[in-house]
Amino acid sequence: MSIEGGRFCVKHTDQVMYIPVFQVKSIQLHPATKLTYEVIATAIQHNIDLLFIDQKGFPMGRVWSNQFGSISSIRKNQLAFSQHPTALDWIISILSKKASGQIAVLELLGMLQTTDVATSVEAIQQYQRKIAQQQGKSSLPEAFASMRGFEGSMGRVYFEQLSQLLPDNYRFTKRSKHPATDAFNCLLNYAYGMLYGHCESALIHAGLDPYIGVMHRDEYNRPVLVYDFIEPFRHWADYVVCHLCLQEVVCEEFFEVTLGSYWLGTIGKRILIQSFNDYLHEKVVLEGLQRTRLVHIQLEAQKLASEMKKFNA
Numbered sequence: 001m002s003i004e005g006g007r008f009c010v011k012h013t014d015q016v017m018y019i020p021v022f023q024v025k026s027i028q029l030h031p032a033t034k035l036t037y038e039v040i041a042t043a044i045q046h047n048i049d050l051l052f053i054d055q056k057g058f059p060m061g062r063v064w065s066n067q068f069g070s071i072s073s074i075r076k077n078q079l080a081f082s083q084h085p086t087a088l089d090w091i092i093s094i095l096s097k098k099a100s101g102q103i104a105v106l107e108l109l110g111m112l113q114t115t116d117v118a119t120s121v122e123a124i125q126q127y128q129r130k131i132a133q134q135q136g137k138s139s140l141p142e143a144f145a146s147m148r149g150f151e152g153s154m155g156r157v158y159f160e161q162l163s164q165l166l167p168d169n170y171r172f173t174k175r176s177k178h179p180a181t182d183a184f185n186c187l188l189n190y191a192y193g194m195l196y197g198h199c200e201s202a203l204i205h206a207g208l209d210p211y212i213g214v215m216h217r218d219e220y221n222r223p224v225l226v227y228d229f230i231e232p233f234r235h236w237a238d239y240v241v242c243h244l245c246l247q248e249v250v251c252e253e254f255f256e257v258t259l260g261s262y263w264l265g266t267i268g269k270r271i272l273i274q275s276f277n278d279y280l281h282e283k284v285v286l287e288g289l290q291r292t293r294l295v296h297i298q299l300e301a302q303k304l305a306s307e308m309k310k311f312n313a
Contacts, residue, residue, distance in 0.1 A: 001027075001035040003042055021046055025294075026201055028053050028194075030269070049201055055263060056178055057193025059200060077311045078212050085136075086311070087214045088143055090304075092135055094231045095151055099128040101235030102158045109165045109242060120161035127154040144215045162242065170245040179261035183250060184241065186262035190269070191237035191276050192230075196223075198280070198294060199230045202301035208308065229301070236293060240276050 002009045008019045008027075027043060028051045029035070040063060043050050049064040081087055103121050110117035127150045137143035155175070163171045163184075172182045180186035200223055203210045213224025244250055254268030264272065280294045291299065 001033065001039050003036065003038040008039065008042075021048075024048050026051060026197075028197065031055070047205075049204070051197050051201070053193070053197070057190035057264070059193070059197040062200075064204060074207055074305065074308045075209050075212065078209055078308045081308060081311050082212055082214050083140070084311075085140070088137065088140055089135060091144070091147065091215050091228065092132055094228060095131050095147060096128055097232035098151075098234060099124050099131070099154060101232060102154070102238075105235045105239050105242070106158065106161055106165070108239070109162070109246075112246070113165050115165055117161055117165075120157050123157045124154050127151075127157075147215065162238070166242065166245050167248060169248075170250065179263065181260055181262065183255060183262060184245060186255060186264055187241045187244065187250065187268070187272055188237060190264045190272055191241055192234065194273065194276055195230060195233060195237050196226055198297055199233065199301075200226045202298045203229060203304075205298065206301040206305035208301065208305050229304070232300075233293075233297060236279065237276065240279050241272075244272070244275060 001011070004018065006021065008021060008024060010017045010019065021042060024043075024046075026049050027039075030053050040050065042048075044063070047064075049062055051059045052061040054060040103124055106117045106120055106124075109115075130150050131147050134143045134147055159172075159175050163173075166184065170182075170184045172184045176182065176185045177189060180189050200210050203225060208225060210223035210225045213226075214228050216222075216224040216227040249271065250268075254265060254271070256263045256265045281292045283290050283292050284296070286296050289296075289299070
């Protein structure tokens with residue numbers, strides 16, 4: 001990757017693409033990617049963040065302009081917020097949106113597959129209500145522990161039903177993370193990694209410190225706010241991966257399998273990255289605004305940053 005004629009020049013085998021700088025918001029660097037100093041300098045000058053992506057699809061590091069956000073001005077409020085009862089209300093809203101997203105995916109896929117998903121939907125709604133009942137609890141650690149339990153149970157119901165909605169070749173027995181033990185989880189893990197990158201970028205651009213979380217605040221050296229913030233958007237990755245499986249375009253060539261562990265190969269990455277990026281750039285209406293899904297993530301980060309700026313414990 002280089003700069004030619006004021007444009008990014010991307011070379012892959014025999015193909016050459018020229019992309020105007022103003023059209024690029026982020027550059028994701030995968031293993032074997034080569035780029036010049038001019039690419040890095042141009043990205044910094046134009047507030048384009050560079051993400052270094054690991055084998056699992058997760059960002060392992062990034063380079064960004066020192067003009068991104070104003071973290072120092074809101075870090076104090078953000079830290080106070082993470083230990084304040086108001087944070088509990090925010091987490092409840094985050095997990096409620098996650099539950100609603102899971103229900104939407106099940107109902108849509110159930111309709112496409114003519115499968116009754118009512119029992120699973122009702123179970124998720126029950127956990128959604130239990131999470132809402134944590135509002136007003138005086139002990140935040142106890143409330144968050146209960147909510148993590150409800151969230152885990154909700155996830156088991158969701159993924160068990162999701163598996164039943166897939167063609168036989170793509171069904172799975174349980175969620176397996178790193179490494180994945182089947183094709184579906186391998187695709188989903190990589191899609192989640194892409195989503196993590198976008199969410200972390202949105203938080204940094206908004207001036208928030210991704211390392212000051214709320215429900216996940218005790219994990220050392222991890223961008224724990226991203227773990228909180230990502231929850232309402234996970235179902236987007238779920239849907240894209242399910243859609244690829246339902247189209248039955250996923251084949252053995254997508255994966256590298258070693259001792260029962262699945263890793264996404266070059267062909268699989270190309271198809272999944274293109275499919276998920278197309279989905280994220282599709283315009284949808286959320287809370288009365290028609291924007292791309294990627295912009296909705298950015299708007300949510302900006303909204304949270306605005307709350308931090310005016311927060312007064």
